[in-house]
Amino acid sequence: MNLRAAESPDAHEARLAPYANTAATSRGRRYAEPAPRDRSDYQRDRDRIIHCSAFRRLEYKTQVFLNHEGDLFRTRLTHSLEVAQIARSIARALRLNEDLTEAIALAHDLGHTPFGHAGQDALNDCMRSRALQVLRPRSEDGDGVASSMGDMDGGGFEHNLQSLRVVDKLEERYAAFDGLNLTFETREGILKHCSRRNAAHLGEVAARFLHGGQPSLEAQVANLADEIAYNNHDIDDGLRSGLLQLDQLEAIGFFGGHLHAVRAAYPGLVTKRLVAETIRRMISALIADLVAQTQANIVAAGVQSPAEVRAGAPLVGFSAPVREQLTRLQQFLRQALYRHPQVLRSTTKAARVLRELFTAYADEPRLLPFDHQRPAGTNPLRAIADYIAGMTDRYAIKEHRKLFSVQDW
DSSP: OOHHHHSOHHHHHHTSOTTSOOGGGOOOBSSOOOOOSSSOHHHHHHHHHHHSHHHHHGGGSBSSSOGGGOSSSOBHHHHHHHHHHHHHHHHHHTTOOHHHHHHHHHHTTTTOOTTHHHHHHHHHHHHHHHGGGSOOOOOBOTTSSBTTTTGGGSSOOOHHHHHHHIIIIIOOOOSSSSSOOOBHHHHHHHOOOOOHHHHHHHGGGGTHHHHOOOOOHHHHHHHHHHHHHHHHHHHHHHHHHTSSOHHHHHTSHHHHHHHHHHHHHSTTOOHHHHHHHHHHHHHHHHHHHHHHHHHHHHHHHTOOSHHHHHHSOOOOOOOHHHHHHHHHHHHHHIIIIITOHHHHHHHHHHHHHHHHHHHHHHHOGGGSOHHHHOOTTOOHHHHHHHHHHTOOHHHHHHHHHHHHOGGGO
């Protein structure tokens, strides 16, 4: 029998640190619902995220390498699962709410476009260049928050804001409300950054961007678990693709130190296992450093409640030496992998696909499916952005071919 699964939500939350979030300290949902039976509100959030269509589409959205370039490269879905696993491990060590941390981690990329950051940049450019051509009405929903989130910024697209838009408005699963009706704490954690202009229209969930303060410790953990995950799995995918070489990475102190330790412990280990063992040790080292430094920060700050966490400075973080080593590693990956000619060729093609799709839909909105042509309360450009952002890599390529390939007549 799984004793952890049999543990009641109340018993689990009773073991948490005083500064962790619990159902009793939650600010609740936008639309009132009866409390769930046999699971916590944050477990309900996690379950709703896993069952939503935006989460399933992450399976076919790019992380670094386009989805069709190889079956073993990370996608947005596998990335999100790795983030969630790392985040739960950190949350447990810090006696934080694992279910809330996991829900935030699983939802953090729900609004991402196809083709990764190249797709986001292309869609952002398209939205900004067309923004002044369309009158953008604003509409209000029941709790006074602008229901057409993202419309209020004069154009543009940002996947972080879109993730909140997905769970607040775009998912269509429930009769009583739009979106997933997640708890305030999960929604707050999804919104990792936000302009003051947008924050002014988003209500309490974005208040910290106007008045200062921090999100929950669970949100801070999910944010840095994201960083741990992508730094390490991008190395793995880069080596697997042949775009990165082991001798290049060996010169990077943080990777090189762990690589030498593995070679010393296991002489003659073949490359595949050598890389896997090195990355495993890197992840463990980063988690251990983050936990130790965060515990020290919490003690120094003297926080004893979620409210005190929000009122202070960021508490979850790496030690200064590890942060410095991570920065060097990220600089290397930016130059050697993300700006590699082969990656840039793929992302340039991808950006062109999204730009041409956007232009076609903006010039002739009747090309859109009927239910995307003019949703109530949403300006036409935002409706196009919602449609394109929801596409998978292969669906975007297929739609582009339908619109522009003479052979597909």
